[in-house]
Amino acid sequence: MDYAYEIEYADxxxxxxxxxxxKSGQLNNTLVIVTSDQGMPFPRVKGQQYETSxxxxxxxxxxxxxxxxxxxxxxxxxxxxxxxxxxxxAGIDWKQSGMHPSPGKSILNLITSEKSGxxxxxxxxxxxxxxxxxxxxxxxxxxx
Numbered sequence: 001m002d003y004a005y006e007i008e009y010a011d012x013x014x015x016x017x018x019x020x021x022x023k024s025g026q027l028n029n030t031l032v033i034v035t036s037d038q039g040m041p042f043p044r045v046k047g048q049q050y051e052t053s054x055x056x057x058x059x060x061x062x063x064x065x066x067x068x069x070x071x072x073x074x075x076x077x078x079x080x081x082x083x084x085x086x087x088x089x090a091g092i093d094w095k096q097s098g099m100h101p102s103p104g105k106s107i108l109n110l111i112t113s114e115k116s117g118x119x120x121x122x123x124x125x126x127x128x129x130x131x132x133x134x135x136x137x138x139x140x141x142x143x144x
Contacts, residue, residue, distance in 0.1 A: 010036075028063040031089050031111075033082060041121070060087075060111050071116040075123040080104035087109070 021027040084106040
């Protein structure tokens, strides 16, 4: 029950942000990305390698740049792609940003595409559970 209230609360807050952007005349030129963490706190969801723990909501709105709406993009994306996307959208070169290098790749081409489905065939996987794998490897190495 608490999870449903959390979703409702988040939805209300997003609505307030969108209303503020619209009233201030900034909505059309603002890249809005809404996503979440690994979902609901139920068994086989958080922190696991199952699809339900890694398939999370990711919605994008950018009225001035997204010309075709109601698309579903099937390419794999990851949270590490968000920072490169925002920098590219802002016209800031990654090297000039002062940020540490990232393995992430901008998804601006997916956002601004007219297509649905798979847009970038190279986005055919994501890596998950690296933290647990690293801990497991360190534990095994140190316990031998």
